[in-house]
Amino acid sequence: MRYVGYEQRGRHAQGVVEQGMIYPLDVSIARLIERSEFEIRHATRRAFEREPVPLEDVRLLAPLEPPTVRDFVAFEEHVEGVRRSVSGETGVPDQWYAAPTFYFTNPYAIVGTGADIPIPPGSQVLDFELEVAAIIGRPGRDLTPEQARDHIFGYTIxxxxxxxxxxxxxxxxxxxxxxxxxFASTLGPWIVTADELERFRDADGFLRIGMSVAVNGEEIGRDLLSNMGWPFEDLVAYASRGTEVRPGDVLGSGTCGNGGCLAELWGLTGSREPRPLQPGDVVTMTVEGIGSITNTVVAGTDPQPIPAARPRPRTRPHYFASELETR
Known part of the structure; x- marks a missing residue:
């Protein structure tokens, strides 16, 4: 199934996509994926009993507002290229091979396909990053990779x-x-349930899915999701180590290689070609079995000035206020 968020005549709603039509749900996707498999099937059947809305008549939104977003860096080729571009260092750190590293990004900055992306204040070097994300459907802690597969509800771009x-x-x-x-992360165009992508699973347990990205209609990069260093089950298991993953959590694959972002190409060539994104550029990402997302870059705002840090004077006191009163 494909679950989507959308806006129609100023009203936000969620639904099930089938053959170019959206069948409205009576529950949000965030609430839906918390439920049992039986309840999910029942809510989906109810949606198909309602009057559908043509997909072309709505504005798509991000399919959910996640409570957390972990973004991994699971493609070796990406690490090598971007490391050279950002820090000037070559190769891949030994620690990358030891464990799947991630960082937490901003869940309040999630947008959907079709949204404008303002250049962030103070930046002149905007880049895209082509990834697939897994959506957690069941809570878990200290999961094994084998257990983790049952905790993935679906996938999105x-x-x-x-x-x-x-x-x-x-x-x-x-x-x-x-x-x-x-400042911005795009999820969409919808969430495809995990069972829909099982047909792409290879003998090593990876999803052999094609990914591509184009700017203004010109393809910049393409790769296979199966070129990840770890399958998603390993990422989920690692994320759950010593803590919980919960329904609605988003786990990004990290950017694919072979031109999955501009910085990787800059690191390989030693120059900023292709150029950084500019206002008016249209970025389209397509992932086999899921769909496509498109966003347009627009001008941003100037940064509000913040002064530089106050240098620490060597004579700065370290006493509590109450101690100073007695001295």
Whole structure:
């Protein structure tokens, strides 16, 4: 099944997509995926009893507002290219092979296909990142990879937009990324349930799905999801280690290789070609078995000035206020 968020005549709703039509749900997707398999099937059957809405008559939204978004970095080729582009270092860190690293990104910055993407304040080097994301459907903790498969509700396309100049500067502190990733992430066009993609699973347990990205109609990159270093089940298991994954959590694959983002290409060529994204650029991502998302880059706002940090004087006191009163 395919579950979608949409807006029609100013009203936000969720539904099931079938043959170019949306059948409205009477429950949000976030609430739906928390339910048992029986309840999900029952709610879906009820949707098909309602008057459908033509897909072309609505504005698609992100399929859900996730409570958390973890974004992994599971493609070795991407790591090698972007590392050279952002920090100037070559190769892949040994630690990358040891465990699937991720960072938490901003769940409040989620948008859907068709949304405009303003260039973030202070950035001149905007980039796209082509990914697939898994959506958690069942809570779990300390899962094995074998258990984790049953906790994946479905998959969607994920564009982890990146301001490379902001990212490169802030990560020199040894923490981050933060504002380099804080402004927009696209999910969509809908969530495809996990069973729909099982036909793509290869003998090694990976989903052999084609992925491509184009800017203004010109293809920039393409890869296979099966070129990940770990399958999604391993990512879910690692995310659940010592903590919980819960329904609605989003886990991104990380950016694919072979031109899944501009920074990878910049790292390989040593120059910013193709150029960073500019206002008016249209970015389209297509993933086999899921669909396509498209966003247009628009001009952003200027940053509000914040002063530089106050240097620490060597004579700065370290006493509590109450201690100072007695001195």
């Amino acid at each position: 994920f564009n982890d937009w990146s301001a490379r100049d902001l990212q490169g500067a802030e990560m020199t502190v040894g923490l981050g990324p933060c504002k380099g990733k804080d």
